[in-house]
Amino acid sequence: MSAIGQCLVAFVFGSVVGLLVQRSRFCNTAALRDAILFKTYRNTKALLVAMMILTLGFTLFLTFGEGNPMHFDVGLNTFAGLFIFGVGMVLAGACTVSTWVKTGEGNVGALWALLFTFVGMFLFSLVWSVNYWPPAPASMTGEPNLEAFQLGYSNAATLQEKFGIPAIVFGVIQTGVLVLIYRAIRRKEEAQAERHRKSQAAHKDMQAQPAE
Template identity: 35%
Template sequence: MAEVAVSPKARTRPVKIKKNQIPYAASVLVVIVIAGIVLGAQNPKLGLMWVFGSALGFVLQKSRFCFTASLRDPVLTGSTSLTRAVLIGLAVATAGFAAVQYSAFLKNPAVIPGNINPVGLHTAIGAAMFGIGMVIAGGCASGTLMRMGEGFMQQWIVIVAFIGGSVWAAHDFGWWEKAMIHNAPTVWLPNVIGWPAAVFGQLALLGFLYWLADWYDRRKNKAL
């Protein structure tokens, strides 16, 4: 059997030993618990929000969840795992919001919870601007916050630009309201096509997109 030649540098290269991260994790957990107790003593809602926020951050970091990656990965790597995760999240949100809104609709059809806003050219412009910003920044809002916690300095610069852009948008919102949003139609699917078609039609569309993403992933991986 032929021997594989190994360079002297490879034989003498020191092996990096990973540091034990458990003490750091325990310290962070203690800080989180203490902060939760302090916030909960001031206001129970603050304590609850702190718990849910910490749990959500942990899940985001472990799952590497990012809306930008869900749209970028199919093009760059052919992977649609995050794309399918986003579609599942949208399906769960669709079912949940439909239940909440329909129960409110039965009580008072004139008052529907949720932000039902006008849709028009301003929606397309905003989506395009945000999409370009996400690609340049390398992450969406959730991905940026998650990577900030991991210590990526680029994302600390991104969050400053993110806040600056939000302030600028709030400053100019009055102009957009008068120029485009005010005259744009408000479309709420249950009013247009009815509750069954709106809810189950959206779930069917998300299911089809999930199947399409899964097929695309298997096709790309098979090609590789």
């Protein structure tokens, strides 16, 4: 496919995904925040379904498709970056995806959050390139390096190359775990609904009793 064709496909795909996110009000932050703080799981279930589809699709591509799959190092810097990014999402009240959507809707606060996302990325790139903030890129070779807090490559493609087991096998296992989590959430929702129904029934019974 030509570069123009790839751009057109990316534009159409991005537009469709953006429309779905905007209409569904999907947000990664809400998927975790609402489940923990408010015990509501609408976005959490949507996130799990998306993860199932992406996991199966990605590992199918790794197993049967063509291209250059990404290899990335996992280390202490990964966990630190994820933690800082998560704190930023909570403070901003939205993930990066929903921040883009809210910016498109005219939300000024989301615009500032999006702007400083890029500012932070730029400043971090300067720190990395000037000071080689540890662990240094030289230590990120794909092999475990405990002195530099690097665990090496860690994804389905790496496991497929190392053990000869198709990546789709790991994808199916991960998807199975996600299905179990989804079913556990559904059972919890059903229990909540049952308690709510009983509470309403008891309240109606109390109101129906004649006053003495």
